[in-house]
Amino acid sequence: MTTTAVPATSTTTEVVGFDQVTKTYGTVRAVDGLSLRLHPGETVALLGPNGAGKSTTLDLLLGLKQPDSGSVTVFGTSPREAIVAGRVGAMLQSGGLMDEVTVAELVKLSCSLHPRPYPVSDVLARAGITQIADRKVNKLSGGQAQRVRFALATAGDSDLIILDEPTTGMDVSARQAFWATMREQADQGRTVLFATHYLEEADAIADRILVLHRGRLLADGTAAEIKARAGARRISFDLEGTVDEDALRALPHLTSVTVSPSGSDRTVRIQSADADATVHALYRLGVYPRNLEVTGLGLEQAFVAITEAEEAKQS
């Protein structure tokens, strides 16, 4: 990503600092000794299975929760100070919206609270909600309410934008418009941190991916690095005639095999930790594959491979 400008208010190269942060709820360690740094202009996706600690991490970052131990800093100060200074804009998963006001009134209020607000009409237009500006907030669809939350997060010139599952409920065009706007924000030097379950969005948008698992940082890198770290590759080929499926499943280095459809002409898909060795063993087995393809894992398969390997290690 190219960084064309850094907001004048940036005074430190560290946007967010987590040092050995732990947060427990009763016996649950939601965040467990987490240390990480975010820098200006980064677009960072926070991934993790349900209950991994993503929302708790964002709540700590916003000062909505306090760590049991360790420290959280935002632009070198406490989260609260950074928010009061208008340096942070946030869109939370189910942040309540005031019911009896119109969309425009709510956006206007949010702009009035920001030290460096954008014009209300610009905020409405950027979020694609000009058409529904006069509608009462409690009459909005789920996707429209998400757009309003997005407007509130971008009511002013903040240096860090935090988004918790921002595109849930948005239709395809709303998603595209949303990410185009976020790209503009990052290209202007702002840092964007978003938690998501849509791995294709993380792959397409983020220049850095953090994988959380049971409150700990399991992986931190570009999408390509995360995919490479999972190690495995996908092998697919067509087969004519019958094949001994048990012999296929016994090939070396496999992590999964699917054969479809059952019958004489089949497509075989294999995931292997060592594609070369698996393909050599295929030939030795007397199987001559047609249309052989060997590809890297997608981010989704890599994510599943990394988190399942961790589960297996811990059980």
Ligand SMILES: Nc1ncnc2c1ncn2[C@@H]1O[C@H](COP(=O)(O)OP(=O)(O)OP(=O)(O)O)[C@@H](O)[C@H]1O
């Ligand atoms: N207020 C709370 N009281 C008790 N336990 C909580 C509370 N908030 C979260 N937890 C627990 O802490 C862990 C982390 O939850 P968190 O919501 O941060 O995960 P998440 O990664 O955001 O999950 P999801 O993807 O399902 O939204 C979970 O085991 C959850 O049940």
